[in-house]
Amino acid sequence: MTANRIPLSQLERGIPFEQRHIGPDGAAQAKMLAQVGYGSLDELTAAAVPDVIKSAEALDLPAARSEAEVLAELKSLAERNQVLGSMIGLGYYGTFTPPVILRNVMENPSWYTAYTPYQPEISQGRLEALLNFQTMVAELTGLPTSGASLLDEGTAAAEAMALSRRVGKVKNGVYVVDADALPQTIAVIETRAEPTGVEIVVADLSEGLPAEVAERGVVGVLVQYPGASGVVRDIKPVIDQAHELGAIVTVAADLLALTLLTSPGDLGADIAIGTTQRFGVPMGFGGPHAGYMAVREKFARSLPGRLVGVSVDADGNKAYRLALQTREQHIRREKATSNICTAQVLLAVMAGMYAVYHGPDGLKSIARRTHRYATLLAAGLTAGGVEVVHGAYFDTLTVRVPGKAAEAVSAAREGGVNLRLVDADHVSLACDETTTRAQLGAVWSAFGVEADIEALDAEVQDTLPDGLLREDEYLAHPVFHQYRSETAMLRYLRALADRDYALDRGMIPLGSCTMKLNATTEMEPVTWPEFGQLHPFAPAEQAQGYLTLIRELEERLAEVTGYDKVSLQPNAGSQGELAGLLAVRGYHRANGDEQRTVCLIPSSAHGTNAASAVMAGMKVVVVKTADDGEVDIEDLRAKIEQYAEQLSVLMITYPSTHGVFEEHVADICAAVHDAGGQVYVDGANLNALVGLAKPGRFGGDVSHLNLHKTFCIPHGGGGPGVGPVGVREHLAPYLPNHPLQSAAGPETGVGPISAAPWGSAGILPISWAYVRLMGGEGLKRATQVAVLSANYIAKRLEPHFPVLYNGPGGLVAHECIVDLRPLSKATGVSIDDVAKRLIDYGFHAPTMSFPVAGTFMIEPTESEDIDELDRFCDAMIAIRGEIERVATGEWAADDNPLRNAPHTAGMLGGEWEHAYSREEGVFPAGVVASDKYWPPVRRIDQAFGDRNLVCSCPPLDAYEG
Numbered sequence: 001m002t003a004n005r006i007p008l009s010q011l012e013r014g015i016p017f018e019q020r021h022i023g024p025d026g027a028a029q030a031k032m033l034a035q036v037g038y039g040s041l042d043e044l045t046a047a048a049v050p051d052v053i054k055s056a057e058a059l060d061l062p063a064a065r066s067e068a069e070v071l072a073e074l075k076s077l078a079e080r081n082q083v084l085g086s087m088i089g090l091g092y093y094g095t096f097t098p099p100v101i102l103r104n105v106m107e108n109p110s111w112y113t114a115y116t117p118y119q120p121e122i123s124q125g126r127l128e129a130l131l132n133f134q135t136m137v138a139e140l141t142g143l144p145t146s147g148a149s150l151l152d153e154g155t156a157a158a159e160a161m162a163l164s165r166r167v168g169k170v171k172n173g174v175y176v177v178d179a180d181a182l183p184q185t186i187a188v189i190e191t192r193a194e195p196t197g198v199e200i201v202v203a204d205l206s207e208g209l210p211a212e213v214a215e216r217g218v219v220g221v222l223v224q225y226p227g228a229s230g231v232v233r234d235i236k237p238v239i240d241q242a243h244e245l246g247a248i249v250t251v252a253a254d255l256l257a258l259t260l261l262t263s264p265g266d267l268g269a270d271i272a273i274g275t276t277q278r279f280g281v282p283m284g285f286g287g288p289h290a291g292y293m294a295v296r297e298k299f300a301r302s303l304p305g306r307l308v309g310v311s312v313d314a315d316g317n318k319a320y321r322l323a324l325q326t327r328e329q330h331i332r333r334e335k336a337t338s339n340i341c342t343a344q345v346l347l348a349v350m351a352g353m354y355a356v357y358h359g360p361d362g363l364k365s366i367a368r369r370t371h372r373y374a375t376l377l378a379a380g381l382t383a384g385g386v387e388v389v390h391g392a393y394f395d396t397l398t399v400r401v402p403g404k405a406a407e408a409v410s411a412a413r414e415g416g417v418n419l420r421l422v423d424a425d426h427v428s429l430a431c432d433e434t435t436t437r438a439q440l441g442a443v444w445s446a447f448g449v450e451a452d453i454e455a456l457d458a459e460v461q462d463t464l465p466d467g468l469l470r471e472d473e474y475l476a477h478p479v480f481h482q483y484r485s486e487t488a489m490l491r492y493l494r495a496l497a498d499r500d501y502a503l504d505r506g507m508i509p510l511g512s513c514t515m516k517l518n519a520t521t522e523m524e525p526v527t528w529p530e531f532g533q534l535h536p537f538a539p540a541e542q543a544q545g546y547l548t549l550i551r552e553l554e555e556r557l558a559e560v561t562g563y564d565k566v567s568l569q570p571n572a573g574s575q576g577e578l579a580g581l582l583a584v585r586g587y588h589r590a591n592g593d594e595q596r597t598v599c600l601i602p603s604s605a606h607g608t609n610a611a612s613a614v615m616a617g618m619k620v621v622v623v624k625t626a627d628d629g630e631v632d633i634e635d636l637r638a639k640i641e642q643y644a645e646q647l648s649v650l651m652i653t654y655p656s657t658h659g660v661f662e663e664h665v666a667d668i669c670a671a672v673h674d675a676g677g678q679v680y681v682d683g684a685n686l687n688a689l690v691g692l693a694k695p696g697r698f699g700g701d702v703s704h705l706n707l708h709k710t711f712c713i714p715h716g717g718g719g720p721g722v723g724p725v726g727v728r729e730h731l732a733p734y735l736p737n738h739p740l741q742s743a744a745g746p747e748t749g750v751g752p753i754s755a756a757p758w759g760s761a762g763i764l765p766i767s768w769a770y771v772r773l774m775g776g777e778g779l780k781r782a783t784q785v786a787v788l789s790a791n792y793i794a795k796r797l798e799p800h801f802p803v804l805y806n807g808p809g810g811l812v813a814h815e816c817i818v819d820l821r822p823l824s825k826a827t828g829v830s831i832d833d834v835a836k837r838l839i840d841y842g843f844h845a846p847t848m849s850f851p852v853a854g855t856f857m858i859e860p861t862e863s864e865d866i867d868e869l870d871r872f873c874d875a876m877i878a879i880r881g882e883i884e885r886v887a888t889g890e891w892a893a894d895d896n897p898l899r900n901a902p903h904t905a906g907m908l909g910g911e912w913e914h915a916y917s918r919e920e921g922v923f924p925a926g927v928v929a930s931d932k933y934w935p936p937v938r939r940i941d942q943a944f945g946d947r948n949l950v951c952s953c954p955p956l957d958a959y960e961g
């Protein structure tokens with residue numbers, strides 16, 4: 001046959017996306033397989049994965065499609081979403097994302113592919129951006145200490161309730177929630193309160209706290225400001241009254257309104273919470289957006305979530321880092337202030353930058369315009385005989401139209417605007433940054449009113465109450481004034497991104513965190529308006545594209561995991577855990593087993609597990625880890641026996657947190673089931689299982705997955721995430737649901753676990769696209785190459801560092817743990833020294849000291865090609881050589897390139913006073929000067945930062961001299 005004809009069908013296939021996603025090509029895979037000692041990927045995974053868990057059949061998923069085809073499919077889904085003007089409000093508003101922020105943050109891999117800033121020396125850019133966010137929140141709320149983002153407004157409110165219980169004087173009493181709080185906030189608080197035994201009283205607070213509530217003791221009070229109805233009231237009297245009762249007061253506040261209104265701090269609040277969505281973050285059908293919390297200084301040590309603080313580096317220069325980490329779940333476990341791990345960093349960066357770009361005057365002018373539209377809208381309606389219920393409001397009106405509310409809402413929809421139907425007699429309408437004169441016209445006609453906006457504008461006064469007008473100065477720090485031109489802003493964003501190490505520079509081999517490719521095709525649809533600009537409570541008929549995509553993704557994830565039902569609502573892995581444990585709790589209670597409250601957790605588990613169990617009202621009992629890294633079966637059996645009737649659930653991670661395919665998993669699951677317990681399989685390590693084994697089939701009753709690990713949603717520097725929960729049939733009735741969207745979960749569900757019906761819906765197209773691009777075969781191959789790459793690294797490093805824990809065939813799963821303890825003990829070189837030295841070599845360190853102190857957990861993923869894997873192994877081996885020079889005494893234990901790492905560009909100049917050469921410090925083996933990554937600061941003093949807590953922008957001169 002001559003070669004002058006290649007069939008069209010073959011040419012049309014092009015290069016399969018799988019080959020873009022998977023780093024090592026066929027030749028590289030062969031070389032790696034040879035190193036590991038297997039002939040093919042199938043042989044390798046046949047040996048690595050225990051038979052008892054192997055799936056017999058291939059994944060039943062649609063065949064892989066090309067990037068062009070998948071983008072076309074996504075376009076047609078997008079076209080089935082209808083973007084109307086949104087005046088629904090309730091915490092979600094139209095906003096104009098400044099394009100310089102859209103393109104250079106949200107769509108920029110330097111920002112979205114970064115990891116959580118646990119290595120602060122290579123995260124200074126996003127840490128500064130988060131500090132801007134904290135400063136913005138602290139100053140607008142008038143409370144000095146703000147965290148670096150929470151998951152959304154509803155969960156932030158629930159965290160405030162938990163914080164109130166922790167710090168408040170009143171230990172027995174009710175928690176009072178404003179009846180005019182956002183309905184989804186009330187529901188999320190109720191979901192969270194029930195298992196921990198807190199009684200919620202929803203009360204009308206317009207006349208103060210009801211007397212019968214006051215008599216019962218009040219732990220805390222949450223007031224919405226402005227209210228969901230739009231009303232702006234002086235909440236100081238109710239705050240004072242609550243304080244007299246010893247209660248902790250939380251104000252759920254709208255940040256845009258706070259640019260004009262007296263701050264919660266000035267009104268006496270202890271805590272302020274809310275969302276920063278309308279600061280330039282698209283609605284995305286519900287998320288992701290950054291929730292916020294700010295507190296009085298004395299509660300800083302009780303804050304949930306992450307907190308950025310200021311410290312100094314080895315030269316005494318100012319440097320940012322995460323502060324007070326001992327509050328967090330990864331250290332404090334069941335005693336943590338919350339279970340939050342992944343938060344909403346990328347979105348917090350956007351919101352902070354929105355404030356940086358607009359500055360206080362720009363923000364105020366957006367707020368005034370929004371208010372002006374609301375005022376004129378109200379004036380027109382009133383003049384036309386429509387009753388506007390409240391006289392004082394910021395952006396939202398409630399109008400009374402007896403018996404005619406539905407009619408008005410549907411007429412407005414005809415005119416291209418969504419309003420909120422409150423009840424048969426009331427409609428509510430919210431203005432925002434994107435409101436137009438045309439929209440006002442459409443609304444007026446929907447109510448049968450004619451109005452002349454110019455005429456109204458000439459005569460009508462603003463309606464914010466005089467007594468609540470804000471008079472203090474805010475956002476005075478230079479960062480909120482220096483970047484007003486687009487050129488200046490562009491360069492600021494670039495300068496910050498350049499300080500950071502993200503996946504666009506090199507591999508981030510984080511065990512348990514699966515930092516793999518976030519393909520551009522997967523990312524593209526996220527910022528299309530048809531996905532970005534939908535309100536989460538928009539009518540279902542306007543969201544058909546989303547609803548189809550959501551249903552398909554749920555079904556496909558169910559197929560991948562072997563579960564019967566999947567809920568996409570949880571907006572982080574931690575929230576998926578809570579949802580899964582609440583399902584277990586609901587199931588036991590429905591069976592009359594209310595006493596089943598013990599949650600068994602292996603000592604090696606991720607910190608979120610224990611923290612989530614406590615939030616689900618469970619008692620944590622720790623099961624030992626055996627020397628081989630597996631669950632200690634003897635101890636497990638003993639604990640099962642000891643707690644017999646109280647056993648609720650065992651939480652295990654599979655493959656184990658030690659990166660091993662445990663062979664006993666089926667026995668473990670059976671033992672728990674025999675005792676009447678349920679099995680929770682933490683699915684964070686699903687990258688080792690997809691296409692090979694299904695947790696829902698080998699013994700799990702419930703799992704959460706991390707779409708921001710296995711399914712390609714980027715980490716964003718510490719969020720967003722999506723943590724779907726998958727369950728078997730018997731747990732399905734207890735999945736999350738939502739009060740404003742019946743299609744989001746079962747009627748019998750446990751209530752909402754996050755504020756929006758489908759959580760962070762806006763980023764689900766990413767995972768949908770990944771599955772569609774790879775197909776079942778491609779997904780399986782990705783898993784196989786992930787396993788191959790981990791074993792390749794293990795084999796290459798083994799002669800130099802002991803590799804802890806192996807499973808069947810002496811193989812690891814998708815990650816491996818290398819042990820530095822013997823070397824540290826012998827030489828004084830710490831795991832930290834090695835992590836920082838890797839920066840000099842141009843790498844982000846692996847996971848440090850989890851699950852075993854003094855070790856690295858390395859997860860290369862399938863996306864890194866063999867050159868990058870080798871570059872990493874070579875760096876590790878070179879570092880081993882450097883440690884040897886310390887061991888032999890050639891380099892002093894307290895002055896060597898490891899102890900002084902990382903080395904900055906600043907160290908190229910001036911005197912050189914070290915025992916090793918400047919070149920050895922700055923350009924270690926294999927580092928090319930032209931491609932060198934320069935860390936912006938030297939090693940950061942962690943302890944100093946916690947002792948001298950500064951968590952908003954310090955004045956510029958604070959660290960000079």
Ligand SMILES: *Cc1c(COP(=O)(O)O)cnc(C)c1O
Pocket residue numbers: 340341342512513572573574575606608609653682684685706721723
């Ligand atoms: C990442 C992770 C979690 C938590 O997920 P988040 O999205 O960060 O909340 C839980 N368990 C394990 C094993 C993990 O690696």
